Amino acid sequence: MAADSAPLLAAVHSRFIVVGGGIAGVTCAELLAAEFPSDYILLVTASPVIKAVVNFRQVSRTLEEFDVEEQASSVLEKRYPNIKVIQSGVKWLKSGEHKIITEAGEEHAYEKLCLCAGAKPKLITEGNPFVLGIRDTDSAAEFQKRLGKAKRITIVGNGGIALELVYEIEGCEVIWAIKDKAIGNTFFDAGAAEFLIPKLSAEKPEPPLACKRTKYTTSGGTPESEMEEGAAASPGKIGSALGPDWHEGLHLKGAKKLSHKVHIENLCEIKKTYLQEEFQQLQKRSLAFPKAQQDKGDAETDEEPWPVYVELTNGKIYGCDFIVSATGVVPNVQPFLDGNNFALGEDGGLKVDKCMNTSLPDIYAAGDICTTSWEPSPVWQQMRLWTQARQMGWYAAKCMAADTLGEPVDMDFSFELFAHVTKFFNYKVVLLGKYNAQGLGSDHELMLRCTKGLEYIKVVMQNGRMLGAVLIGETDLEETFENLILNQMDLSRYGEHLLDPNIDIEDYFD
Numbered sequence: 293m294a295a296d297s298a299p300l301l302a303a304v305h306s307r308f309i310v311v312g313g314g315i316a317g318v319t320c321a322e323l324l325a326a327e328f329p330s331d332y333i334l335l336v337t338a339s340p341v342i343k344a345v346v347n348f349r350q351v352s353r354t355l356e357e358f359d360v361e362e363q364a365s366s367v368l369e370k371r372y373p374n375i376k377v378i379q380s381g382v383k384w385l386k387s388g389e390h391k392i393i394t395e396a397g398e399e400h401a402y403e404k405l406c407l408c409a410g411a412k413p414k415l416i417t418e419g420n421p422f423v424l425g426i427r428d429t430d431s432a433a434e435f436q437k438r439l440g441k442a443k444r445i446t447i448v449g450n451g452g453i454a455l456e457l458v459y460e461i462e463g464c465e466v467i468w469a470i471k472d473k474a475i476g477n478t479f480f481d482a483g484a485a486e487f488l489i490p491k492l493s494a495e496k497p498e499p500p501l502a503c504k505r506t507k508y509t510t511s512g513g514t515p516e517s518e519m520e521e522g523a524a525a526s527p528g529k530i531g532s533a534l535g536p537d538w539h540e541g542l543h544l545k546g547a548k549k550l551s552h553k554v555h556i557e558n559l560c561e562i563k564k565t566y567l568q569e570e571f572q573q574l575q576k577r578s579l580a581f582p583k584a585q586q587d588k589g590d591a592e593t594d595e596e597p598w599p600v601y602v603e604l605t606n607g608k609i610y611g612c613d614f615i616v617s618a619t620g621v622v623p624n625v626q627p628f629l630d631g632n633n634f635a636l637g638e639d640g641g642l643k644v645d646k647c648m649n650t651s652l653p654d655i656y657a658a659g660d661i662c663t664t665s666w667e668p669s670p671v672w673q674q675m676r677l678w679t680q681a682r683q684m685g686w687y688a689a690k691c692m693a694a695d696t697l698g699e700p701v702d703m704d705f706s707f708e709l710f711a712h713v714t715k716f717f718n719y720k721v722v723l724l725g726k727y728n729a730q731g732l733g734s735d736h737e738l739m740l741r742c743t744k745g746l747e748y749i750k751v752v753m754q755n756g757r758m759l760g761a762v763l764i765g766e767t768d769l770e771e772t773f774e775n776l777i778l779n780q781m782d783l784s785r786y787g788e789h790l791l792d793p794n795i796d797i798e799d800y801f802d
């Protein structure tokens with residue numbers, strides 16, 4: 293492949309180049325800029341805005357919370373005068389020559405490169421105008437626009453995005469197709485899912501008056517402030533992924549006058565989609581929206597014509613206005629593969645070792661694009677989340693700096709324990725370690741404590757030691773459990789009293 297759309301300009305040399313203006317790339321560039329104040333750090337990104345971490349709070353040793361703000365690149369350049377942002381996608385990586393070539397035809401030579409180009413939504417089918425993926429500000433805005441006119445949509449997938457959508461959407465019937473038995477399988481087990489389900493039919497609390505994150509629309513419009521003149525989304529270019537609270541500030545209301553209306557179809561996938569004309573020609577029958585969750589497919593025939601129909605693997609067919617494909621992401625490695633023999637992980641990400649090095653010399657990777665290939669701590673696993681994008685971006689910069697200066701570097705503490713705090717169905721959710729007994733087979737025990745509507749606590753134990761926990765609600769146990777998982781104290785003698793609500797466990801172990 294050659295950069296054929298624009299003439300090549302003479303290569304400009306930078307000691308460090310970071311590709312991607314998402315959390316991983318921006319964090320990496322910021323740390324490099326701070327460590328090498330007399331060097332220019334080049335940040336090359338396809339998106340017109342960058343993502344910055346703001347209001348960072350270290351909640352405990354490993355748990356962190358922060359907000360994410362979309363900012364014009366000039367704001368970053370003002371904060372770090374030695375960062376230069378170039379808004380153009382990387383079209384070609386010539387790893388042998390230590391060069392990248394941008395869509396604009398510019399050549400940039402590097403000593404060390406960090407690839408942080410994120411991931412793309414995995415769509416159930418490509419090229420169907422009625423199938424949407426949600427990834428960046430543009431796709432979220434498109435979704436909101438279509439939802440405003442929709443009476444029924446189908447959501448496919450069972451991860452964080454699907455969970456948030458089914459809870460947030462009002463004024464529209466939602467058919468939610470999940471391949472697992474219980475909802476939220478990426479984060480929860482069946483018990484936690486049961487705890488959460490009543491929230492789907494309960495009235496939602498009033499949304500906060502002010503949105504806590506600043507949001508910009510990049511689709512043609514200029515944001516209210518700080519956006520560089522002329523900066524607009526380039527069609528077909530991938531923007532940064534959305535993240536925590538991405539739906540706050542978006543009006544997720546359909547065309548009907550109703551609150552939540554969600555029907556879950558579990559243990560199934562999408563077998564086929566039909567456009568209206570094809571569906572009518574085939575004289576297929578679709579089902580009306582089930583009146584109750586228990587309806588087993590003996591629901592009435594739906595006489596209403598719909599723009600698109602989904603046939604599920606359980607044989608049921610529903611019509612809807614559009615389909616949201618929330619079935620995960622694929623690392624965005626494609627722009628960098630031509631002529632470069634990167635080792636890829638099973639999930640298609642660039643394999644990185646314990647120093648965030650890819651398999652090619654002087655090329656690092658961080659965030660959603662990479663797949664970690666080091667032997668992890670027994671209570672850590674990679675998940676494509678904000679927190680890990682920030683931690684990896686920071687640690688990759690540390691490794692690049694250490695390598696440049698010939699210094700050793702220790703694995704960052706954040707990789708000792710998987711720790712994530714988020715919100716689902718308006719509950720605080722803390723996930724620690726092997727919270728879903730990942731990889732433990734049957735050699736573990738679970739302990740549960742549940743107060744309906746208030747809290748759900750699950751701990752994963754192995755040989756008397758705590759390996760993971762799910763805390764839903766205001767439990768205040770995260771720090772204690774974090775310590776118990778990290779220090780691997782033998783808790784056998786406490787037995788079930790570990791979760792006894794009458795014992796102040798926090799005091800006990802402090």
Ligand code: FAD
Binds near residue numbers: 315380679681
């Ligand atoms: P991204 O943020 O995707 O950034 C990639 C950057 O690379 C972008 O700036 C893009 O423009 C640029 N780029 C792409 N290709 C090129 C190229 N060829 N050349 C130059 N630049 C390029 N995580 C959570 O922890 N909690 C949540 O609640 C949560 N909710 C989410 C909701 C949604 C809808 C989505 C989509 C994701 C959510 N995530 C959440 C995941 C989280 O957003 C990602 O894990 C995180 O943003 C990854 O950061 P990143 O920097 O690796 O990639």
